[in-house]
Amino acid sequence: MSGPAEVRRVNKPWGYEIIWAHTDKYVGKILHVNAGEQLSVQYHERKDETVYLLAGEMKYWVQLPGDTELRDQRLVAGQSFRITPLTVHYMEAVTDCDVLEASTPELDDVVRIKDRYGREGTSAP
Template identity: 40%
Template structure:
């Protein structure tokens, strides 16, 4: 990681971008055993996996664009809600969820970051062939 140390207690470094089949994510905070901060850029017409996390808890806020959020405990009986700028959802561990973009969508996400958080995804359904995997 390229870091320019500003002082003994602050670091300045570039955010990490990760390409995704639905767009990309920018990881701007990654503090082990505390939290992760991301900005997700979801292209219009695309959607994230229908997924859940066994341990990770997330809170998501729409920054720009419009989409739809599906959530619940049963993949055959999910609730749905329109999701627009300023809307926030808290997703406790174990809750199935999927975010779809009706137009280009930008969301901020913060989540818990215990050891192994990157692999804590159970994909129930995925239009990009990643069902059952933890692949990015």
Template identity: 40%
Template sequence: MLKTPSITPKPWGHEELWAQANRYVGKILFIKKGHRLSRQYHKMKEETIMVLDGTLMLEAGPYKKGGEIERHILEPGGVFHVFPGTIHRFCAEGGDVRLVEVSTTEINDIVRLEDDYRRVTDIPHHPPSSGK
């Protein structure tokens, strides 16, 4: 069945939802130069990203006090897997970035810890299960 992808504007760019099935979701994220997504984690959602265009600066680390957040640079073709409970942030520091994200279906499972656009979520009393 052919469907037209839906595009959702975001303060950092836009996302294009191109697949939403019973067991997976596919999106393309376009992040404008100088913008970044929330520092966030997911309680249940698991996702894998692959950079298509641009250079992505990715912050990622475990959800725990004092847990070290590492910075990774992903060029086109670079892949990163985000397990539930992993704090992460995608940044387009040097230019526009386009990436594909394939995930489980919990698309509204997002806890924002920091956000440049004032969309922070209240931090839960119980931390998520730790990422792998």
């Protein structure tokens, strides 16, 4: 149905996210990652996402197909990166970062491999 969308803020140990769209077909978020913080080393079984760095500088660590290690894909404002299902990845903010994320709607599809905030093995915020 057309009309205003619910917008909600979710506080995270690394900053916060604003979920500005959530339908059965897609999700839109803005993630604010504080300088020096990082998200979980993770992958998604179904979720397909693309991020666009609105502001800041980040190290976007990704294990590409065929690789055995994560590689640093340095992103600056104006660059984007797509993550397909089963791709191990995480974000590390060099400076405060604002990230626009567009994805498929599976918000709880997070398999945490490693997490500096003690959330390994969960999909908890």
